[in-house]
Amino acid sequence: MKAQSAIEFLSVIALGLILLIVTSYLGYNYVSGYFFDTNGMNAKQMVSVTTSAANLVYSQGLNASTKVTINVPGDIVRNRTYIHDQEINIRFSDPPRDAIGQPAASIYGTMPVKPGLNVLYLQMTSEGVKLKIDDNVAFVGVKTYNDSGYLYENDTFSAGATLYYQVVLEHFNGTAVDSAIDISYYDSNSSLISSASESTVNGIYNGTISVIGNTGHQLISVSIASEKVLGTALFNVT
Numbered sequence: 001m002k003a004q005s006a007i008e009f010l011s012v013i014a015l016g017l018i019l020l021i022v023t024s025y026l027g028y029n030y031v032s033g034y035f036f037d038t039n040g041m042n043a044k045q046m047v048s049v050t051t052s053a054a055n056l057v058y059s060q061g062l063n064a065s066t067k068v069t070i071n072v073p074g075d076i077v078r079n080r081t082y083i084h085d086q087e088i089n090i091r092f093s094d095p096p097r098d099a100i101g102q103p104a105a106s107i108y109g110t111m112p113v114k115p116g117l118n119v120l121y122l123q124m125t126s127e128g129v130k131l132k133i134d135d136n137v138a139f140v141g142v143k144t145y146n147d148s149g150y151l152y153e154n155d156t157f158s159a160g161a162t163l164y165y166q167v168v169l170e171h172f173n174g175t176a177v178d179s180a181i182d183i184s185y186y187d188s189n190s191s192l193i194s195s196a197s198e199s200t201v202n203g204i205y206n207g208t209i210s211v212i213g214n215t216g217h218q219l220i221s222v223s224i225a226s227e228k229v230l231g232t233a234l235f236n237v238t
Contacts, residue, residue, distance in 0.1 A: 042073040043090045043099035050088055050120060050131070051101035057124040058105035065123040074115035078221050079190040083107050083131065084155075084234035105129050110140045114228035121172075133229060137179050138172040140231030142222050150206060155235040159213040165233060167205040167222050176203025182223045185209050188216030188237065211237055 049068050057064040073092045080091040080098065088101040106128030112118040121138075123130045132139040145164040146154040157163050171177045178200045185193045193212055198205050211218070215237050222231040 039073040039075055039092050040097065040099075042071040043076075043092045043097075046070040046072055047088050047090055047099045047101035050107075050122075051103045053120070053122045054103035054105055054107050054129040057122050057129055058103070060124065062124055062126065065121065067119055067121045070112070070118055070120055072112055072115050072118050076113050078184060078223065078230065079186045079192065079219070081111070081113075081230065082219055082221070082232035082234050083109070083111055084232065103129065107131060108141060109231070110138065111230045111232065112228065113223070113230055132170070132172065133227075134172050135227050135229070136171070137169050137177055137224050137227045137229060139168070139170040139174075140222055140224065140229055141168040141170075142166070142220055142231045142233040143168075144220070144233050144235050155233075157211045157235060157237055159211055159215070159237055161211045163209050163211050163235065165207055165209070165220055167200060167207070167231065169200050169203045169224075178203060179224050179226070181205060182225065183207065184221045184223075186219040186221065187212055188214050188218050190219075213237075 049070050053066050053068045057066055075093045077091040077093050077096060080089060082089050085106050086102055086104070088103070088107065090099045108128055109131035110133055111131065112120065112133050119134060121132050121134065143153055143166050144155055145166065146152050146157070148164055150164060150166050167181060169177050169179055180197065180199050182195065182197050184195045187193050194209065198207070217234055217236055220233045223229070
């Protein structure tokens with residue numbers, strides 16, 4: 001009788017442990033899925049709101065401006081995050097996915113990457129819709145050229161060519177500001193090819209890279225760690 005009672009007691013304990021393991025596993029998956037879905041929703045909201053605001057100032061004409069609040073996801077991946085021409089691409093991880101927007105006008109400038117709520121300012125200029133934030137470094141611009149005088153802007157290069165790029169930093173009022181910058185060069189497979197830490201002088205840094213051989217879109221990404229912002233330049237290799 002005592003043996004039977006002991007067996008029944010152990011059976012109850014075993015069943016309880018099984019239920020505990022199963023509920024813990026389901027709870028973990030729920031929490032993981034929740035945070036993944038939240039990051040995905042934030043990335044899509046960030047792209048959708050920015051695209052709509054860019055279309056608004058474009059429709060209103062030169063010098064039109066607006067500001068929007070965006071919710072930046074917590075796991076942005078730099079190797080395929082950019083604004084270029086009429087495209088916004090935000091890559092977020094676990095697993096890597098892209099949120100993409102296609103505004104009606106060309107856009108350029110700063111992308112905040114500080115997780116959480118950020119205010120983004122948009123203004124229609126002769127070059128397109130300019131993006132900036134209200135911080136010490138409000139604007140990070142990156143352009144690519146095919147000449148050492150930085151006169152002829154270009155976004156298509158041959159493998160092995162020398163690409164000249166220029167980084168421009170501005171305060172919110174448009175005046176030059178200097179800062180340390182981190183520059184990363186990614187190939188068309190999103191692999192990091194080179195990186196460097198530099199500083200601007202009078203708000204400008206001029207640099208070069210030797211374009212590697214794999215064809216497709218490649219990326220120069222410039223970040224300022226203290227401000228948590230990015231400036232990007234996407235270019236095509238033929």
